[in-house]
Amino acid sequence: MRVARATNDLAPLRRFYRDGLGFEEISGFENHDGFDGAMMGHPAWPYHLEFTVRHGHYVSGASTPENLLVFYLPDTADWTRAVVRMEAAGFDPVEPANPWWSTHGRTFEDADGYRVVLENRAWVR
Structure with a gap:
């Protein structure tokens, strides 16, 4: 994909x-x-x-803070390393628009306003 x-x-x-x-x-x-x-x-x-x-075209950034990529990292050590790597690279967590994502995760925003959630849980259907 x-x-x-x-x-x-x-x-x-x-x-x-x-x-x-x-x-x-x-x-x-x-x-x-x-x-x-x-x-x-x-x-x-x-x-x-x-x-x-x-080239020669302008695009606007994310239209809403709810444009998310969510990565489920159920292992707490893996999740902690991922969060520390983001922060060490100079990216501070942002407050998610939906408070659900702060329960078990951290949200980060790229330069275009799109957000990535690092979720410390397994995804279950």
């Missing part, structure tokens, strides 16, 4: 997702039909995030 979205600047997103969340830049491109892009993820994961800049 690929989740793709537009941005105006790849650099701060690389820092957030690579340095903060620990993703790798698994692929990318420059000036491909007027687009630059970066794919962030891990070579062994079945999903990744793609961020693209379209």
